[in-house]
Amino acid sequence: MTKQSRGATRIAWVLLAMLACAAGRSNAAAAAAPKAEVMHWWTSSSESAAVRKFADAYRAAGGVWGDTAIAGADQAKAVAINRIVGGNPPTAAQFNTTKQFRDLIDQGSLNNVDDIAVRDRWDQLMPQPILDVIKVKGHFYAVPVDIHMSTWIWYSKAAFKKAGIAKEPATPDELFAALDKLKAAGLVGLAHGGQPWQENILFQAMLANVGGRELYLQVLRDRSPKAINSDAFKKVLLAFKRLQGYVDAGSPNRNWNDATAMLISGKAGVQIMGDWAKGEFAAARQTAGKDFGCIPGLGANVPYLIQGDAFVFPKTSNPEAVRAQKLLAATMLTPGAQLEFNKIKGALPILSNVDTSGMDVCAQAGMAILKDKTRAVGMIEVFLTPDQNGALQDVLTTYWNTRMPVEKAQKGIVSALQD
Numbered sequence: 001m002t003k004q005s006r007g008a009t010r011i012a013w014v015l016l017a018m019l020a021c022a023a024g025r026s027n028a029a030a031a032a033a034p035k036a037e038v039m040h041w042w043t044s045s046s047e048s049a050a051v052r053k054f055a056d057a058y059r060a061a062g063g064v065w066g067d068t069a070i071a072g073a074d075q076a077k078a079v080a081i082n083r084i085v086g087g088n089p090p091t092a093a094q095f096n097t098t099k100q101f102r103d104l105i106d107q108g109s110l111n112n113v114d115d116i117a118v119r120d121r122w123d124q125l126m127p128q129p130i131l132d133v134i135k136v137k138g139h140f141y142a143v144p145v146d147i148h149m150s151t152w153i154w155y156s157k158a159a160f161k162k163a164g165i166a167k168e169p170a171t172p173d174e175l176f177a178a179l180d181k182l183k184a185a186g187l188v189g190l191a192h193g194g195q196p197w198q199e200n201i202l203f204q205a206m207l208a209n210v211g212g213r214e215l216y217l218q219v220l221r222d223r224s225p226k227a228i229n230s231d232a233f234k235k236v237l238l239a240f241k242r243l244q245g246y247v248d249a250g251s252p253n254r255n256w257n258d259a260t261a262m263l264i265s266g267k268a269g270v271q272i273m274g275d276w277a278k279g280e281f282a283a284a285r286q287t288a289g290k291d292f293g294c295i296p297g298l299g300a301n302v303p304y305l306i307q308g309d310a311f312v313f314p315k316t317s318n319p320e321a322v323r324a325q326k327l328l329a330a331t332m333l334t335p336g337a338q339l340e341f342n343k344i345k346g347a348l349p350i351l352s353n354v355d356t357s358g359m360d361v362c363a364q365a366g367m368a369i370l371k372d373k374t375r376a377v378g379m380i381e382v383f384l385t386p387d388q389n390g391a392l393q394d395v396l397t398t399y400w401n402t403r404m405p406v407e408k409a410q411k412g413i414v415s416a417l418q419d
Contacts, residue, residue, distance in 0.1 A: 034324035037066040038311070039083075040094040041076035044257050046279025050344035054145075057337040063327050066091075084109050089314030091324050097133050097144050097308045098381035104312065105141050111313045111322065112139040116329050125351045127370060129306055129378035142310040143329045145338070146347035149366060150274045150305045150379045151205035153295040154260070154281075159187050159269035160293075171298050172210050172239060175270075179246045182269035189246030191268035193254035196393040198273075199400050204380050205272045206240040208305055209298040213377060216303055220383045223417040229410050237399070237406050244400060246270075263292060278346030278362060287360075294362040296369060303377040304369045308347065384417070391416035 036058065042051045048069070055065040068090060070076035077100060080093035084104065095101045104110050117123075117140035123131065127147065134142040153175070155168075160178070163185035169175040179189035192198060207216050211232060218227035227233060248268075251259075260280040262268035271277065281292055288294060296304060311332070313325040331337060338349040343359060348366050356367050369375050381389050395412040398404055404412075 035064040036091040036324040039068040039090040041073045046283045053340040092311040144310040144350045146308045154271045156263040158266040188248045188268035191259040191262040191271040192247040194252035196397045211236045213303040275346045289361045304375045305379040307379045
């Protein structure tokens with residue numbers, strides 16, 4: 001072998017060694033990166049686009065995101081609970097900011113996130129109804145990622161124009177008058193999916209807008225038989241049932257996003273749904289205030305019914321799993337991730353110090369309302385256990401779909417809400 005060839009060989013070996021070391025460092029870094037299996041139910045087009053913003057932020061922070069998407073909130077929660085109880089939990093699991101995960105807290109099945117909550121001043125920067133759910137006996141057991149208002153009244157500008165509706169409804173009577181005009185114009189007045197949870201939303205909307213804050217709390221927080229049997233509550237139930245006259249024959253079992261599509265196409269005029277519906281408008285390239293309208297309440301003092309989405313972190317002492325949980329929690333609450341996620345999701349950032357000036361007119365209206373702390377009230381599941389809420393939904397669905405007398409519905413609700 002010549003001197004020149006021996007030199008070339010040595011150079012080749014050096015290069016190979018360098019590449020091997022680099023590969024080793026790369027593999028070691030990949031092995032050390034916090035890996036998070038994130039279980040959630042965000043599967044609609046807008047929801048999938050929104051959760052990718054969290055995934056991108058987590059990867060940018062050095063983590064490895066493992067996406068476990070399960071269609072249907074109830075199914076996803078059931079799978080998460082089964083895996084936690086069975087000893088094979090995901091790193092993080094989605095729940096709503098309600099009492100849904102209280103049993104897991106009571107059973108000692110979740111890690112707390114007290115350090116992040118204290119650092120980010122959650123007590124000062126999150127709405128009280130959210131804090132009341134996630135903070136138990138002085139500890140924070142979930143990371144809320146958004147604020148959803150459950151009973152927005154959405155309307156199609158094109159449908160309103162076709163029906164000759166020039167003024168946005170500002171009272172319950174004006175809403176029903178608009179629905180009458182839409183129906184007379186040959187349009188579907190109320191786009192609705194005939195599923196129990198969607199009927200529950202219609203009920204909450206009527207309780208808040210027709211009944212008002214005091215009656216809302218007496219019925220759901222206090223579960224007062226006197227309030228439920230009152231004439232004021234009977235008026236709420238009658239308004240709820242009246243809405244049925246404006247839905248179409250295809251409403252049973254329709255998904256909420258398919259109902260939103262009816263507004264997007266101009267086939268229907270109104271939908272009462274949470275602000276996650278805004279994500280569907282955005283996906284269809286429709287603009288708030290131009291193509292569709294959003295009404296947070298039919299009156300200046302109507303309670304703003306909030307809940308949201310949160311992630312819980314199953315109990316583990318594995319330091320790598322805990323590191324992944326901490327990084328995930330911190331990443332989801334960074335201002336950039338909060339804005340990018342919630343712009344697509346249709347919700348508001350969970351921390352009030354996030355700059356939302358670039359968000360749409362619906363979000364701006366919501367943020368303005370939240371400055372008045374008396375307006376923010378927890379939605380139905382903030383006050384009721386899953387069993388109570390299920391029993392209430394059974395009564396409401398039966399009342400909606402049958403000729404059940406309103407007085408019988410009142411008695412059924414009294415029974416459903418008792419401990």
